[in-house]
Amino acid sequence: MRWRFRPAADSFWALIVLLSEASLTEGSSEECGTRPALDEMETGTRIIGGQDAQPGAWPWQVSLQIYRLGIGYVHVCGGSLINNNSVLTAAHCARKRMIPDVWRAVIGLHHLYYHRNHTIKSRIRIITIHSDFNKITLEHDIALFTLSKFITYNNYVQPICLPNISLPLNKETTCYISGWGVKRENGSRSQILQVAEVEIIPRKICNSFDWYEGMVSKNYLCAGSESGRVDSCKGDSGGPLMCCFPNDKKFYLVGITSHGYGCGRPRLPGVYVHLAKYRKWVDLKLRSKTTAKCIQHILLFLTMINLPLY
Structure with a gap:
């Protein structure tokens, strides 16, 4: 019996190590805030007073869309891709529509209704809004949308970097x-x-x-x-x-x-x-999401290998 138990145990602990490493890197990326589809930064001081963006210029831009009967998916709010399954947006976008099944995220878009080969669409698995969000004053207006799948980056789909408190912000930024x-x-x-x-x-x-x-x-x-x-x-x-x-x-x-x-x-x-x-809030929500995912994977692994619990 020992010779059959040992490989399973080794595999189990190997899984623990892998999941622990994944939890440390969740929410971060070796490369973020880059625009591989655009060789040069676009210029222009002029969206009110804006201009058409160049395709691929802002690869973390997300269109959050909701399904309406007889119409299909319609754009409701924007969002920002921060890792391969998480989008940050405003809490007021979701406060009346907290059912994830009616939402989807579309990434790698230029024209709202023209999806290209690099465009990625994903349903939403979890919507998390700040617990202290005030719908009247709009204080703490932040939410995290967790995608139903892990996406693969391409030149037109990239995460944006998250800031820390040391970033200087002034008129010259x-x-x-x-x-x-x-x-x-x-x-x-x-x-x-x-x-x-x-x-x-x-x-x-x-x-x-x-x-x-x-x-x-x-x-x-x-x-x-x-x-x-x-x-x-x-x-x-x-x-x-x-x-x-x-x-x-x-x-x-x-x-x-x-x-x-x-x-x-x-x-x-x-x-x-x-x-x-809100960096601490974001990191906390990403960690809690990863912890839940790790527990699910471990329980599934135990079921598959029928690992003895004694």
């Missing part, structure tokens, strides 16, 4: 927003992914009397322009505020598109979840 939202307030939605370069606006200025009058908390960033020339709008929610830094060619997910007063109005820029403030 090069930042962009992107999405398929409306191009002007009460306007029509864009079918081509739009992108615009924005300025990070200091919270002290954004909270001044003739701006947001103290309504922007420390968990948020303001980005856009004083004149309102560039801004996010309806349909862009959940999408990325992404920045790159001197001497670093990678892009970081600095913010998540959350809310604002109107669209493109002077001194009322877009308000974005300051992701560095």
Whole structure:
């Protein structure tokens, strides 16, 4: 009996080691924030006030879509791919639609309704919104969508890097927003992914009397322009505020598109979840997700090999 038990035990402990290593790397990537389909960074200061994005320019951009009877899947919000089965978005996108089965994520899109060979579609397995999300003030407006499958990266599908608190943000930081939202307030939605370069606006200025009058908390960033020339709008929610830094060619997910007063109005820029403030929350949710997955794999393994429990 011993000679039959020993290989199973060895296989079991080998599985434990592999799953432990996987849990350490879950949510991270050796390569993130890169754009292999684009040789040069696109320029332009002009999505309200934006321009058509180049195909493959923002390979972590996700379209989160919901199924509607008689219509099919329709775009609801944006999102950002952070690893091979996780998308960060805004909590308010999902608060009325918490059933994962009605959702899907589409990655590697340029035109909303034209899917190419590199486009990846995935159903949603789990929706996790911040437990302290306030639907009235939109405080803690962050959610994690777990895909139903692990996807394979390609030149048009890549994860974006997550920031830490040490990243410097100021007016000189090069930042962009992107999405398929409306191009002007009460306007029509864009079918081509739009992108615009924005300025990070200091919270002290954004909270001044003739701006947001103290309504922007420390968990948020303001980005856009004083004149309102560039801004996010309806349909862009959940999408990325992404920045790159001197001497670093990678892009970081600095913010998540959350809310604002109107669209493109002077001194009322877009308000974005300051992701560095939620890095611990993201890491915790990714770890808990990985732990649950490891337990499932171990139980399945024990069942398959009929490993004695004594």
